[in-house]
Amino acid sequence: AQKVTQAQTEISVVEKEDVTLDCVYETRDTTYYLFWYKQPPSGELVFLIRRNSFDEQNEISGRYSWNFQKSTSSFNFTITASQVVDSAVYFCALSEASGRTGGFKTIFGAGTRLFVKA
Amino acid sequence: DGGITQSPKYLFRKEGQNVTLSCEQNLNHDAMYWYRQDPGQGLRLIYYSQIVNDFQKGDIAEGYSVSREKKESFPLTVTSAQKNPTAFYLCASQAGQGASSSYNEQFFGPGTRLTVL
Numbered sequence: 001a002q003k004v005t006q007a008q009t010e011i012s013v014v015e016k017e018d019v020t021l022d023c024v025y026e027t028r029d030t031t032y033y034l035f036w037y038k039q040p041p042s043g044e045l046v047f048l049i050r051r052n053s054f055d056e057q058n059e060i061s062g063r064y065s066w067n068f069q070k071s072t073s074s075f076n077f078t079i080t081a082s083q084v085v086d087s088a089v090y091f092c093a094l095s096e097a098s099g100r101t102g103g104f105k106t107i108f109g110a111g112t113r114l115f116v117k118a
Numbered sequence: 119d120g121g122i123t124q125s126p127k128y129l130f131r132k133e134g135q136n137v138t139l140s141c142e143q144n145l146n147h148d149a150m151y152w153y154r155q156d157p158g159q160g161l162r163l164i165y166y167s168q169i170v171n172d173f174q175k176g177d178i179a180e181g182y183s184v185s186r187e188k189k190e191s192f193p194l195t196v197t198s199a200q201k202n203p204t205a206f207y208l209c210a211s212q213a214g215q216g217a218s219s220s221y222n223e224q225f226f227g228p229g230t231r232l233t234v235l
Contacts, residue, residue: 009158033221043206043231047223091160095220105151105176106212106224110160 002027004094006109013082014117021077021112023092029053031097034068034075035106039089048090051075082116089113120145124209124227131196131203131234139194139230141209149212149219150192154178154205155229161208167192168215196232204234 003026013019025034036048049059051068059066063080079086092109122143131137143150149168153161163176167186181200186192192211196203210224 035223037223037226043208043229045208045210045224045226047225050221050223052221097220105163105166106220108153108161113158 002029002032002094002096002107004092004107004109006090006092006112008112009110010113010115012115012117015083016081018078018080019082019114019116021079021090021092021114023075023077023109025073025075025092025094027094027096029096033095033097035093035095036066036075036077037091037093037108039091039111041088045091048077079114082114084116084118087114087116122209122211122225122227124207124230126230127228129230129232131232133234134198136195136197137232139196139207139209139232141192141194141227142190143192143211143225143227144190145211145213145225146189147211147213147225148189148215150186151210151212151224152176152182152184152192152194153208153210155208156205164194164207168219203232206231 005024032053034051037045039045056068065078067076089111091111093106095106125140151166152164162178164182165184167173170189173184173186183195207230209227212219212224213222
């Protein structure tokens with residue numbers, strides 16, 4: 001079965017600290033897609049990044065970077081030099097290309113709430 | 119301006135009443151989803167629809183109903199059979215159907231916060 005685990009429920013850091021949000025997934029599909037979304041206090045989830053299972057290249061976008069490791073089934077997200085505006089709930093998600101184990105719906109992790117203090 | 123709208127933003131319901139939450143998208147997306155989010159918890163899938171006139175139960179469909187008569191619209195009715203309906207409800211849409219949808223990100227509406235009085 002497909003599953004996404006975000007073991008960190010809440011993280012609190014001081015501004016300018018680096019922080020890594022962990023995501024571990026389970027799937028039996030060979031082709032799948034991983035996502036990160038941000039949910040600010042306003043409530044609307046915003047898409048941040050997608051990674052497909054054949055592309056293990058890490059990605060950097062400004063202060064954000066993502067580390068995808070198939071060997072450990074992890075897709076971790078690092079914010080460098082965190083800012084107060086980064087305070088939000090961050091969700092990791094998985095969808096399988098075959099839909100074999102649950103259709104084509106996306107499975108979300110429980111989310112990690114990040115507090116960045118000034 | 120393409121996007122998803124949900125209305126109302128806040129909704130209060132008396133026990134025993136049915137209420138309908140609106141979700142409209144103008145992104146021309148085939149797939150639409152309803153999620154429920156409780157305080158401090160993740161997203162739980164209520165219903166989803168991959169195409170007009172078809173929808174599937176998610177993980178927590180009991181006490182809810184949906185319809186998909188138009189591509190742009192996917193209203194959710196919270197019935198009196200839902201014993202604990204107070205929550206934040208999020209609607210999302212996604213391009214593609216079936217296998218072609220799994221690659222695509224979901225676009226979310228601003229949510230409806232439902233409170234039972």
